[in-house]
Amino acid sequence: MEKKVCMPRVLKNISYVLFPILVTILVLLIFCLSYPLEKDAIKAGTNFYDTNTFAEDYANRIFGALTTVGLLKEDAETTAYSYYYSHTEKIENNEKVQNIHYYTDYRGSNVIWLVIDNDTKEAYTNLGYSIDTSNLENIRNKIMENEQNWKYQDGNIETTIEKLSNENIEYINSGLDEEGIETIGNVETSDLGNDEQQDKNTEEIATNNYTIYTALLDEMEYVDGIYTDQLLYNTLSLVNQNLIVLIPLLIGLMIALVPVIIIGVGRSSKQEGIALNWFDKIKIELATFIAIMIGCIGAVLSLSVGGASTIVTFTLGISIAAVGFLIIYLACILLFETVVKRIKTHTFWKTTIAYWIYVKTKDLIANLKTTKKVILYFILFIVANLFCFAIMWSDGFPGFVLTVILYAVTLNLLMKRVKSFHKITDTIHSLYQGDTDIHLTETELCKEMQGTGKEINDIAGGLSNAIEEKLKSERLKTELITNVSHDIKTPLTSIINYVDLLKKEKIEGEKAKEYLEILDNKSQRLKKLTEDLVEASKASSGAIKLNKEKLNVKELIKQVSGEFEDKFKAQGLQEIISLPEEDAYIYADSRYVYRVLENMYSNIAKYAMEGTRVYTDIIEKGNQVLIQLKNVSKQKLNISTEELMQRFVRGDASRNTEGSGLGLSIARSLTELQEGSFNIYLDGDLFKVTITFEKK
Numbered sequence: 001m002e003k004k005v006c007m008p009r010v011l012k013n014i015s016y017v018l019f020p021i022l023v024t025i026l027v028l029l030i031f032c033l034s035y036p037l038e039k040d041a042i043k044a045g046t047n048f049y050d051t052n053t054f055a056e057d058y059a060n061r062i063f064g065a066l067t068t069v070g071l072l073k074e075d076a077e078t079t080a081y082s083y084y085y086s087h088t089e090k091i092e093n094n095e096k097v098q099n100i101h102y103y104t105d106y107r108g109s110n111v112i113w114l115v116i117d118n119d120t121k122e123a124y125t126n127l128g129y130s131i132d133t134s135n136l137e138n139i140r141n142k143i144m145e146n147e148q149n150w151k152y153q154d155g156n157i158e159t160t161i162e163k164l165s166n167e168n169i170e171y172i173n174s175g176l177d178e179e180g181i182e183t184i185g186n187v188e189t190s191d192l193g194n195d196e197q198q199d200k201n202t203e204e205i206a207t208n209n210y211t212i213y214t215a216l217l218d219e220m221e222y223v224d225g226i227y228t229d230q231l232l233y234n235t236l237s238l239v240n241q242n243l244i245v246l247i248p249l250l251i252g253l254m255i256a257l258v259p260v261i262i263i264g265v266g267r268s269s270k271q272e273g274i275a276l277n278w279f280d281k282i283k284i285e286l287a288t289f290i291a292i293m294i295g296c297i298g299a300v301l302s303l304s305v306g307g308a309s310t311i312v313t314f315t316l317g318i319s320i321a322a323v324g325f326l327i328i329y330l331a332c333i334l335l336f337e338t339v340v341k342r343i344k345t346h347t348f349w350k351t352t353i354a355y356w357i358y359v360k361t362k363d364l365i366a367n368l369k370t371t372k373k374v375i376l377y378f379i380l381f382i383v384a385n386l387f388c389f390a391i392m393w394s395d396g397f398p399g400f401v402l403t404v405i406l407y408a409v410t411l412n413l414l415m416k417r418v419k420s421f422h423k424i425t426d427t428i429h430s431l432y433q434g435d436t437d438i439h440l441t442e443t444e445l446c447k448e449m450q451g452t453g454k455e456i457n458d459i460a461g462g463l464s465n466a467i468e469e470k471l472k473s474e475r476l477k478t479e480l481i482t483n484v485s486h487d488i489k490t491p492l493t494s495i496i497n498y499v500d501l502l503k504k505e506k507i508e509g510e511k512a513k514e515y516l517e518i519l520d521n522k523s524q525r526l527k528k529l530t531e532d533l534v535e536a537s538k539a540s541s542g543a544i545k546l547n548k549e550k551l552n553v554k555e556l557i558k559q560v561s562g563e564f565e566d567k568f569k570a571q572g573l574q575e576i577i578s579l580p581e582e583d584a585y586i587y588a589d590s591r592y593v594y595r596v597l598e599n600m601y602s603n604i605a606k607y608a609m610e611g612t613r614v615y616t617d618i619i620e621k622g623n624q625v626l627i628q629l630k631n632v633s634k635q636k637l638n639i640s641t642e643e644l645m646q647r648f649v650r651g652d653a654s655r656n657t658e659g660s661g662l663g664l665s666i667a668r669s670l671t672e673l674q675e676g677s678f679n680i681y682l683d684g685d686l687f688k689v690t691i692t693f694e695k696k
Contacts, residue, residue, distance in 0.1 A: 004269040005269060006267050006268055006269035008260075008263050008264040008267045009264050009267045009268060009269070010264075011260050011263075011264055012260060012261050012263070012264025012265060012267070013264075015257040015260045015261045015264070016261065016333060018253075018257060019254065019257055019261070020325075020329055022250050022253055022254050022257075023254065025246075025250060026247065026250045026251065026254070028235070028239070029239055029246055029247050029250070030247065042233070042236050042237050045237070048229075048230050048233045048234065049148055049161065050162055050163065051163075051233065052163060053229050053233065054161075054163070054226065054229065054230070055161065055163030055164050057225050057226045057229060058111065058148075058150065058161060058164060058214075058216065058226070059164060060225075061109070061111040061113075061214070061226075062111075062113070062150070062212065062214055065111075065113040065115060065124075065126065065212075065214065066115065066212075068103055068124070068126075069101070069103070069115050069117075069124035071115065071117070071210065088100070088101050088102070098121045098122065099121075099122050099123065100123045100124075100125065100135075100136070100139075101122065101123065101124045101125070102125060102126075102127065102128065102129040102133075103124065103125070103126045104126065104128060105126060107222065107224070108221065108222035108224070109126060109222060109224060110216055110217050110220040110221065110222050110224055110226055110227060111214060111215070111216055111217075111226070112125075112126060112127055112142070112143050112146075112214070112215055112217065113125065113126055113143070113212065113213060113214040113215075114127075114136070114139050114140060114143055114212070114213040114214075115210060115211070115212050115213075116136070116210055116211040116212075117209075117210045118209040118210055118211065119209050119210075123136060123139075125139055127139055127142065127143075139213075140213055143213045143214065143215045144213060144215060145215075146215035146216060146217060146218050147160060147216075147218055148160055148161055148215060148216040148218075149161075149213075149214065149215035149216075150164055150212075150214045150215070151211075151212065151213050151214070152211065152212040153211040153212075154211075262340055265336075265337050265340040265341055265344070266337070266340070266341040266344055266345075270619070270621075274341055274344050274345050276341060276345065276347075279334070279338055280338050280341050280342060280347075280351075281351065282351070283351055283352065283353055283356070284338070284339070284342065284348065284351050284352050285352065285353050287335065287338050288335060290334075291331045291332070291334050291335035292331070294327060294330070294331040294334070295327070295328045295331035295332070297324075297327055298323075298324040298325065298326070298327030298328035298329075298330075298331065299324065299328060300324070301320055301321070301323055301324030301327065302320075302321045302324030302325055302328070303324075381406075381410060384406050385403075385406065387402075388402040388403040388406055389403070416446050417446050417449075420444075420445040420446045420449045421449070423440065423444065423445065423453075424440070424445070424449060424452060424453065424456065427440050427456055427460075428456065431456075431459070431460055437460075438460055439457055439460065440453040440456055440457055441453075442454055442457070492523065492526055492527055495519075495523050496520075496523050496524070496527065499516065499519055499520045499523055500520075502516055503516060503520065546589045546592070546673065546674065547589050547591075548587050548588055548589055548674070549587070549588075549589070549590065550585050550586075550587060550696050551585060551586050551587070551588050551590050551593060551696075552583050552584070552585055553583075553584045553585070553586055553618055553625055553627065553693075554579050554580070554583050554584055554618060555583075556590065556593060556594060556597065557577065557579070557597070557616060557618060557627070558577075559594075560594065560597045560598060560601055561575060561577060561601075561616065563598075563601075564601045564602075564604075564605060567605040568604075568605060568614065571605060571608065571610050572610045572611040572612075573604070573605070573608055573610070573611075573612060573613070573614050573631075574612075574613045574614065575613075575614045575615075575616060576613055576614070576615050576616070577616045577617075578615070578616070578617040578618070579618050580618055580619075580620055584618055584620055584625045584695070585625075585695065585696040586625050586676075586693035586694065586695065586696050587693075587694065587696045588674045588676070588693055589674060592670045592673070592674060593670075593674070595666070595667075595670060596666075596667045596670050596671055596678075596691065597627075599664070599666060599667045600629050600667060600689055600691075601629075603664070604629065604631045607631075607633055607634060607635065607687075608631040608632060608633065608634060608687075609631075609632045609633060609634040609685070610634065612631065612632045613631075614629070614630070614631045615628070615629070615630040615631070616628070616629055617630075620695065622695075623694060623695045624692055624693070624694060624695055625692070625693050625694075625695050626690055626691070626692050627690070627691040627692075627693075628688065628689070628690050628691075629688070629689045630686065630687070630688045630689075631686075631687055632685050632686060632687070633685045633686075633687050636685065637682050637684075637685055637687065639682075640682075641680045641681070641682055644664060644680060644682075664680070667691075671691055674693070675693075675694065676691060676692055676693040676694075677690075677691070677692040678690075678691055678692075679692075
């Protein structure tokens with residue numbers, strides 16, 4: 001069987017997936033449009049490594065290294081580059097360097113460096129100590145083999161970074177400014193500002209004899225300023241060319257998705273109309289609170305991600321944040337859908353606390369007479385209570401006695417009214433159960449409820465009389481139908497037998513044979529009508545003994561379908577059956593459930609349009625089992641559902657077909673007799689029957 005697909009729901013779900021993607025892209029594009037980072041360089045298509053941003057980041061890393069090893073004093077610009085671990089290795093006869101000091105940045109760094117103090121014969125590096133880094137040559141090679149590198153030696157710079165070369169370094173707004181390399185080695189890079197200070201720096205540089213090797217790792221392993229700036233720069237470069245076109249396009253797509261989502265909200269292939277769940281029935285304020293709490297959980301996840309030092313931890317942090325944003329988005333969907341569904345079903349106002357207050361206030365006003373009495377009694381009780389407490393305060397024992405008497409009298413009055421209330425509710429419950437002979441003694445009720453007791457007694461008497469008249473009428477109708485049917489059956493049987501005998505005689509003449517055939521058909525039809533009439537009478541009056549048992553609906557459907565297979569094929573009907581994976585059970589009489597289904601299949605075989613499909617579905621919905629039969633009628637169904645369910649009424653206006661018009665009435669009576677429900681739905685020429693039983 002083809003599985004039903006609800007296209008509005010499918011399109012809604014697709015839109016839900018697309019919407020956050022479009023929003024994310026739109027926010028990113030707006031950010032790209034407004035972010036000031038290297039706009040001219042991006043327009044010119046400049047490589048990130050040729051930008052001022054990269055040069056400044058790299059220069060700050062150089063000064064961080066010099067600060068770390070103590071060649072520069074720590075200031076506000078370099079305190080971020082702090083190290084927590086160092087290891088010293090003594091070197092003999094290695095270019096006259098005595099010790100190599102290994103420093104490790106606790107956050108990691110994509111810039112590796114080696115600083116050699118030629119005066120003290122000490123070397124410093126942030127490469128971890130290993131066999132590959134146990135001597136200067138290996139350290140230099142490991143640093144300089146990277147594409148982006150920078151070397152300072154004997155007052156000269158050798159670098160692949162154009163912005164940090166001897167010619168261009170003066171344009172970088174970092175510690176490497178003014179005369180560029182002359183500031184390296186100064187105590188305070190911010191001390192430059194006059195000729196006298198520059199002369200002093202130049203003189204001091206001559207006494208600071210050291211060599212610097214630095215490089216940016218070709219494969220960056222850590223999330224630092226250079227990594228994030230490169231990621232941002234590349235993103236901006238990627239989308240910058242099409243921003244003006246993409247932003248309006250994305251906004252248009254987002255606006256187009258909104259009606260698609262709204263149309264699909266509440267739609268389902270399993271039922272018609274808007275499907276509501278428990279969340280759609282609670283107060284909207286409570287639903288909003290639940291959605292906000294779920295969103296807060298997502299916000300906590302999104303904001304609880306700490307600083308990332310490596311690509312792995314950065315990726316993990318982004319993943320956790322994405323889960324948090326997803327939870328927030330799902331909370332928004334939950335709240336949005338319940339609001340839309342309430343609006344569609346016109347229940348939004350009715351599910352608000354304000355409406356609840358309105359209803360309670362309205363009831364209070366409607367019962368103002370009783371309310372006034374209650375308020376008066378309450379005020380009198382408070383006054384009497386205060387009076388007793390005043391006496392107790394002045395003279396303890398008499399006040400205590402009066403207080404006990406007051407509470408005893410109040411309790412007695414309340415108990416009497418509660419007792420009267422329970423008698424009334426018990427009587428109403430008995431009436432609901434069908435006991436109309438019950439009678440209330442009005443004098444046993446409190447004064448306020450005696451009028452209600454009298455009215456209940458009148459209702460009980462009226463119901464009893466009405467039920468008795470109804471039963472008498474039904475009994476007479478059943479007896480009449482049974483007697484008349486019995487009287488008709490005797491001569492009818494004789495007619496059928498004589499027709500059968502005449503058919504065995506060799507009667508000549510085509511007209512005589514034709515008349516005999518018509519007589520046979522009409523007599524058989526009259527017999528069927530008589531049987532159906534008796535059965536309809538018994539079913540409607542309940543004069544049928546039921547033998548209920550646990551019944552497998554799947555097997556019963558297969559059995560009935562198999563028996564009608566040849567009739568369906570003769571009419572060119574194709575039956576499509578949809579059954580649940582597991583067996584579905586109901587508690588009913590198998591004979592009469594079979595008769596109901598037989599009537600329905602017979603009805604389809606007679607009145608369904610040739611060459612069409614017949615759909616049979618078994619649906620488990622909560623604690624109910626639904627049997628649905630759908631077909632297209634060959635005749636126009638110019639009749640209402642209520643009329644079609646009446647006795648002796650058929651859907652064909654010409655009334656020239658073989659049915660008695662009792663099939664649907666019998667099926668409904670037999671179904672309701674077994675505590676089921678039988679409903680017909682007409683939509684143009686589409687005829688649908690739904691039979692519902694409680695699941696066993």
